[in-house]
Amino acid sequence: AQSVAQPEDQVNVAEGNPLTVKCTYSVSGNPYLFWYVQYPNRGLQFLLKYITGDNLVKGSYGFEAEFNKSQTSFHLKKPSALVSDSALYFCAVRDRGGANNLFFGTGTRLTVIP
């Protein structure tokens, strides 16, 4: 069965500091991994994905994520946080063999402090 875990419900970071939002996954075989962001009362916005190739994936709004197969992790990172990055972040996984049902983590609320 596919699953992702986001071990932190809440992450606080000062504006201008680097941020990391953690995600670990569990799938049978190689995964497709995604990061989405959700602002209050809105749908989810796609940030980036890992399908194959380079382990460092760059996405929207300056975000990037590193796929680490040995640690089964896909942490989201940004070198310098903005107050406008404050939102709810979801990691998601689907396995290569199945249909396109995404399994989402429980979400991490990021607060960037001015």
Added chain:
Amino acid sequence: DTEVTQTPKHLVMGMTNKKSLKCEQHMGHRAMYWYKQKAKKPPELMFVYSYEKLSINESVPSRFSPECPNSSLLNLHLHALQPEDSALYLCASSQDDTFWEQYFGPGTRLTVT
């Protein structure tokens, strides 16, 4: 145009009502999805349509009835809902049902009284 639109934004309905949620995309995507999201929880997949055919039904109660009239439109028909069905209903689309990212609409906030 990378937008998925949903109507209405808010809906309040009684347990005996019949209502419909609508979703539209003009990106030429051939896969469309319905998700349910409870407060402070991740989205949960309900249905997947691929090339206008229902491909996944995640054991959703029959009081929820999806419909895909054409490749741009997706409806969710609601009948005899329960208060616990109150949630944010999200529509999404993707190029097809393989590894492409999904684009989400803003959702319909449903309250069942």
